[in-house]
Amino acid sequence: MLEIEVVADNGDGSDDCWDAGLCKGAPHAERGVRPTSSRRCSRAGSRRTVKGVVVELRWWWSAETVAVVTGGNRGIGFEISKQLAAQGVTVILTSRDHSVGLEAAKVFQEGGFNVFCHQLDVLDTVSITEFCDWLKQNYGGLDILINNAAVNFNQGFDNTVEYASQVITTNYYGTKNMIQAMIPLMKPSAAGARIVNVSSRLGRINGKRSKIEDVCLREKFSNLDTITEELIDQTVSSFLQQVQDGTWESGGWPKTFTDYSVSKLAVNTYTRLMAKMLSDRPEGQKIYINCYCPGWVKTAMTGYAGNISVEAGADTAVWLALLPDLAVTGKFFAERLQLLHYGLHIRYSPNDSENSNVIDIFRTAICRE
Ligand SMILES: NC(=O)c1ccc[n+]([C@@H]2O[C@H](COP(=O)([O-])OP(=O)(O)OC[C@H]3O[C@@H](n4cnc5c(N)ncnc54)[C@H](OP(=O)(O)O)[C@@H]3O)[C@@H](O)[C@H]2O)c1
Numbered sequence: 225m226l227e228i229e230v231v232a233d234n235g236d237g238s239d240d241c242w243d244a245g246l247c248k249g250a251p252h253a254e255r256g257v258r259p260t261s262s263r264r265c266s267r268a269g270s271r272r273t274v275k276g277v278v279v280e281l282r283w284w285w286s287a288e289t290v291a292v293v294t295g296g297n298r299g300i301g302f303e304i305s306k307q308l309a310a311q312g313v314t315v316i317l318t319s320r321d322h323s324v325g326l327e328a329a330k331v332f333q334e335g336g337f338n339v340f341c342h343q344l345d346v347l348d349t350v351s352i353t354e355f356c357d358w359l360k361q362n363y364g365g366l367d368i369l370i371n372n373a374a375v376n377f378n379q380g381f382d383n384t385v386e387y388a389s390q391v392i393t394t395n396y397y398g399t400k401n402m403i404q405a406m407i408p409l410m411k412p413s414a415a416g417a418r419i420v421n422v423s424s425r426l427g428r429i430n431g432k433r434s435k436i437e438d439v440c441l442r443e444k445f446s447n448l449d450t451i452t453e454e455l456i457d458q459t460v461s462s463f464l465q466q467v468q469d470g471t472w473e474s475g476g477w478p479k480t481f482t483d484y485s486v487s488k489l490a491v492n493t494y495t496r497l498m499a500k501m502l503s504d505r506p507e508g509q510k511i512y513i514n515c516y517c518p519g520w521v522k523t524a525m526t527g528y529a530g531n532i533s534v535e536a537g538a539d540t541a542v543w544l545a546l547l548p549d550l551a552v553t554g555k556f557f558a559e560r561l562q563l564l565h566y567g568l569h570i571r572y573s574p575n576d577s578e579n580s581n582v583i584d585i586f587r588t589a590i591c592r593e
Pocket residue numbers: 294295296297298299300301319320321344345346347371372373374375394398422423424425517518519520521522523524525526530
């Protein structure tokens with residue numbers, strides 16, 4: 225891992241430290257104290273000399289930037305909240321059990337972070353409405369939505385569809401509920417509001433392990449012109465109907481993590497559809513929506529059997545949420561790479577820069593793995 229010690233030369237003899245959590249030795253990260261918004265705002269887009277190299281600092285957010293994280297009380301959602309807060313963003317950590325959420329937020333508040341909790345069950349319309357009212361009243365809306373809440377009941381090689389309805393409802397309809405509820409509350413900004421859906425490689429239409437056998441359906445899901453909300457809804461309904469009838473095994477669905485894979489296929493496809501639907505918003509009111517796979521992470525969901533830490537699992541979500549000049553939408557990422565079909569990927573790297581002497585600090589930090 226490339227770690228960059230950033231002690232910026234401010235030209236006035238003083239040292240400053242940037243990017244808590246991204247840079248080694250950041251004093252506010254070590255102390256758990258967030259940098260002030262004025263510092264971040266006033267210097268956004270500036271250049272500093274770091275160890276003789278010109279470093280471009282391009283953050284767009286401040287303490288007024290509001291990020292909502294669903295299922296933030298534990299696992300990857302908790303870690304995403306932490307990493308966003310460490311960058312100076314105000315985080316609304318939501319939890320379906322309010323008392324558990326309050327405990328989680330308290331941990332951050334004691335560390336000096338701007339993290340606040342509100343109850344939110346992504347399947348409960350009353351809870352969502354109350355949350356929307358509270359968010360509007362107290363924060364005027366949001367800039368970033370991280371759809372993280374989800375369930376899975378499969379472990380190892382076991383493949384149960386006993387909870388298929390709960391899995392599809394939470395993972396797909398819960399995500400959809402939040403997107404629909406939050407879009408009207410997303411604040412206009414030059415950087416564009418962001419939605420990050422925490423998804424899975426298991427939901428990739430051309431994934432090796434989760435292929436849907438129905439070629440016609442696969443083609444429809446692959447082609448943005450043929451994707452509709454009705455198609456996605458009908459597909460998951462048809463799967464649930466087959467589960468109920470006991471015929472799902474001959475339905476050509478993925479053979480392992482079946483219900484979870486179908487739910488994430490729906491999330492991934494809905495992400496692409498929403499990106500298309502949001503694409504004609506005018507400058508200043510853009511909303512970018514992407515999804516990513518955190519990998520196999522050591523959380524309750526995997527029985528702590530994953531091979532990736534929560535820190536690494538949360539990383540791409542935070543990267544997507546804060547990426548400067550985000551022109552990418554409707555895409556699927558893993559490990560800060562945009563995954564394409566057939567194993568190809570795109571890396572957003574500092575080499576994009578026209579001037580090779582200029583290192584974009586954000587992207588450099590991004591490409592540290
Ligand atoms: N762990 C992995 O290896 C892995 C791999 C690929 C993708 N993912 C994805 O990463 C995300 C986070 O997973 P994780 O591993 O951190 O799992 P986790 O530890 O089980 O956390 C799941 C979170 O979702 C919340 N949740 C479930 N149903 C909810 C509802 N109806 N309303 C609001 N919150 C709800 C849970 O709340 P409670 O505490 O109240 O249950 C919990 O906070 C999920 O989207 C998952 O699909 C994980």
